[in-house]
Amino acid sequence: MAMRLLRGVLGLLKWGLCAVGAVALIFTALIAMPLERPAEMRSVADSAKGIDWSTLPPLERFQARDGTWLGFRHYAPKGADTGRGAIFIHGSSGSSGTVNHALTAAMAAHGVATWALDTRGHGASGTRGDIGYVGQLEDDLVDFVAHVRKSAPDLPLTLIGHSAGGGFSLRVAATPIMQDMFVRTVLVAPYLGYDAPTNKPHSGGWANADMPRFLALTALRKLGIDCCAQLPVLAFAVPPNSERILVPTYSDRLTRNFATHGYRLDLAAVTHPMxxxxxxxxxxxxxxxxxxxxxxxxxxxxxxxxxGVNHMGMVTVPKAVNAIAEDVATRGAGQS
Structure with missing residues (x-):
C-alpha cells in the first residue's frame, strides 16, 4: 500500500516537473532571440515626397475612459459640404500626421468632415508601440466617436482604415456595439490578418515577427498564464532615426488588437456596406x-x-486619393 502511494506521489512529481520544464522552455523562447528590425523599405520612405504638409491641421486631444489623452486631427469640409463625415485609422507604425494626410485632406476637399485618429500606441496617444490590454483600441474608438458626437451629433460617419488600420476597421465593423456608430466601412489596401490569402511573406519586407516569442506567449495564455504581453513581437522597416514620427515595434497585445480576429470570422459578422x-x-x-x-x-x-498604384500610393497618389475621397463623399450616407 505504501509503495503504491509512493509511486503515485512520484508520478505526480514527475508530471509536475515536466510542466515546470515546459514553462521554462516557453520563457526561454521569449527571451532567446531579440526582435530584429527589417531593413528600411524605400517605397514607404519615398511616399512622403511631394505631400503638401502646409494643410496639416493642428493636433488636438480628447480624454479616453482610462484618463489618457489621445491625439487626433480634424479636417473641416471645404467647398460644398456633403453632410457626411469620416473617421480615418492609419496603418502600422503611422499616425494622423504621417503620409495618409494626403488622403484625409482630399476627403475634406470633397466636402467630408474628417477626423484622423492617433490610435493608442502611435503618434501622440499613449505609450509608443504598446497598449494596456487587448480590446483597448475598441474602447478608445467608442470614446472618440462620443467626442465627435459632441460637435456632430447626427452626422453619418464612415469608418475608413488603411493597411493594418484597414484590418482593425474590419474588426470594428464586425463588433455589434460599433456597427451602429458607422453607416459604412471603407478598407484601403487592408491587411486582412495572418490567415488571409492576400498576404505576402513579411508583408513584402515591411514587417518582421518574432515567431518564437509570439508562439510562446500564445502557449502561456493557453496554460492560463497571461503575462509578458508588453514584450515586442513585431518590427517594421521604418527609416533609421525615425522614432520621433514612426513606431518601430509593436508589443504582443498591440499586435493582436490592431488587426482582425481573422478575416473570415469578422466578414461574416459585418452587417453594413463595405x-x-x-x-x-x-x-x-x-x-x-x-x-x-x-x-x-x-x-x-x-x-x-x-x-499603377502601390501600397502607400493608395493614401498619397492623386489618382488613388481622389477616387477614394469621391467614393466616401458620394456614398457616405450608407449607400452600398
Whole structure:
C-alpha cells in the first residue's frame, strides 16, 4: 500500500516537473532571440515626397475612459459640404500626421468632415508601440466617436482604415456595439490578418515577427498564464532615426488588437456596406486576391483595384486619393 502511494506521489512529481520544464522552455523562447528590425523599405520612405504638409491641421486631444489623452486631427469640409463625415485609422507604425494626410485632406476637399485618429500606441496617444490590454483600441474608438458626437451629433460617419488600420476597421465593423456608430466601412489596401490569402511573406519586407516569442506567449495564455504581453513581437522597416514620427515595434497585445480576429470570422459578422480599395501594384499585399477572398464570405463587399498604384500610393497618389475621397463623399450616407 505504501509503495503504491509512493509511486503515485512520484508520478505526480514527475508530471509536475515536466510542466515546470515546459514553462521554462516557453520563457526561454521569449527571451532567446531579440526582435530584429527589417531593413528600411524605400517605397514607404519615398511616399512622403511631394505631400503638401502646409494643410496639416493642428493636433488636438480628447480624454479616453482610462484618463489618457489621445491625439487626433480634424479636417473641416471645404467647398460644398456633403453632410457626411469620416473617421480615418492609419496603418502600422503611422499616425494622423504621417503620409495618409494626403488622403484625409482630399476627403475634406470633397466636402467630408474628417477626423484622423492617433490610435493608442502611435503618434501622440499613449505609450509608443504598446497598449494596456487587448480590446483597448475598441474602447478608445467608442470614446472618440462620443467626442465627435459632441460637435456632430447626427452626422453619418464612415469608418475608413488603411493597411493594418484597414484590418482593425474590419474588426470594428464586425463588433455589434460599433456597427451602429458607422453607416459604412471603407478598407484601403487592408491587411486582412495572418490567415488571409492576400498576404505576402513579411508583408513584402515591411514587417518582421518574432515567431518564437509570439508562439510562446500564445502557449502561456493557453496554460492560463497571461503575462509578458508588453514584450515586442513585431518590427517594421521604418527609416533609421525615425522614432520621433514612426513606431518601430509593436508589443504582443498591440499586435493582436490592431488587426482582425481573422478575416473570415469578422466578414461574416459585418452587417453594413463595405468597400475595399486595393492598389494593383501593391508590394505588401496580393491585391488581386481581395475579391476572391472576401466575396466568398460576403458577396456584397465591393472591391475596387486602382491600376499603377502601390501600397502607400493608395493614401498619397492623386489618382488613388481622389477616387477614394469621391467614393466616401458620394456614398457616405450608407449607400452600398
Amino acid at each position: 468597400t475595399i480599395f486595393g492598389g494593383a501594384e501593391d508590394e505588401m499585399m496580393i491585391s488581386d486576391k481581395y475579391a476572391e477572398a472576401v466575396q466568398a464570405i460576403k458577396p456584397s463587399v465591393d472591391v475596387k483595384l486602382i491600376e
